[in-house]
Amino acid sequence: MRTILEIDQVSQSFRAGFWMRQARVLNGVTLSVPEKSVFGFLGANGAGKTTLIHLISGLRKPTLGSVRVFGFDASSIQAKSRIGYLPERPYFYSYLTGEGLLRYFGALAGLTSAQIRARIPTVLSAVGMTESRKIELSRYSKGMLQRIGIAQALIHDPELLVLDEPMSGLDPLGRKEIRELILKLSSEGRTIFFSSHVIPDVEAICDQVALIQKGELVGCGPIGQFLSEGPIQIEIGFKSEENLDYAQWKEFDSVRRMSEGYRGIVGGQEAVNHVLAKLLKNKVQILWVNPIRSSLEDLFARTAK
């Protein structure tokens, strides 16, 4: 599959502080994004995700290395005309209506007035904002701003969508809707590159992920590959009539009492089987058995080793 985004040994420094010393934000980042993939860029706050997205969107040039989009330098107009960009926070003119915003960005993207008129209903319908098109952005909710942000990124029908934390600040329903929207856009044949610091968001929709920590790329590949690494832990919730001291059971890593029963943490598949059999033998009611997802910190701790 064709590679459409190539980031080669990119480093980025900023001048900071009173003496304007160079502070390095990205250090030798190299990755490539294949066409028609959903690529997640995972990292904690301040890891350098937004800086790299600014480089991809052509908002700034790297201090070292190169960023090429469709074979063109990312800051060239050839590259920019094929990218749709959504910033982390929707920095839009609050006095414009949704439709006015799309007209503005459509013109900047090089569309004619007729093309803009034709595209507006399509993109508004794609993001479910047709009803709100005449309302000023100052009256939009956070979710609506994210949606209109995605609509403006789609106005010129780009092949690559670069979304900076598209689910940030949204409620669970809003996150779900944006995830579904990303999958829908991907099914239309677009390549999607998006950043996040929430693993489930990335896991649900990404083909591949890149992990960034303190400006350095610490891993790249399918998300399952990272999540399956390391020790497996499973949480068992159960209710017991008998007042046994479950903490003494050697199979449990830890046991905590709660109002409706107990929560026990077990490590490894074999231990789970053993504990479940033992609990059932004691006529204990099993409430749930859940694998414990790795946290971002766990993931980084493992990949950094």
Place this chain on the structure above:
Amino acid sequence: MKKQRKFPTIFRVIEAIGRVTFLEIVRDRILYNILVCALLLLILSFLASSMSYIRPERIILDFGLSAVVLSCCLVGVLTGAGLLTKEFERRTLYVALSHPITRTQFLLGKFAGLVAVILVNWVLLSAVYLLILSYVAEKTGVISETLGVGLLLGLIQSIMISSVAVFFSSFSTTSLSVMVSIGLYLTGSNISQLRLVATRLKSPAGAFSINALAAVLPNFEYFNLGTQVTYGLPVSWRFVGLSVLYGLVVVGFLLLLAGVFIQGREV
């Protein structure tokens, strides 16, 4: 999905950004404060002229023209100084710059929007001014060609001071841009006084420095017709043409420099 991509023309970009900037400025309360002050000044000149027995229309002529020009200059400086800084602070230019446009095109679009606001302000105030003047001086015929030239040069002057404010806003803060622009306007409106000071200095180095400063600073005296408007004295078209040309060259030069400065400004 491979398709032929078209890039926006510079005029299309300027028009789109200019339109949005125009909408942004007309929502700014400061514009209306300036406009109301200018209208009050025009009404005040009308009242003052009614108390004068000798050539009352001259009071309106002087007061009115100053009110129109000062109002346009204030709009230019106070909104022009924040034009780029606001974009960087609010990060509203991020998405715009991710499109196939250059930073210079963005700057030109913002400036075009500002000029459009100044133009509307100028047309509105000039209309009120001429209305009052025509009512008071029906028989005296003070509405001369020179007055029209004075208004036109006032417009060019306010566009020029706006470009000064935009230039400073490309690398400085809003408040500093306002202060420096007003300082330059006051100095630039008294270039002949500056040269006079140079002739009276005993130190040749000092005189040279002041003359050099007078040559470098934007000269707003070219746009101030003063008593020529009051007395309806003719102004040569050569002078008018050269003044307009001078104004446009200064505007172009300052926007060019502003374009260079915002290229290096970090987003």
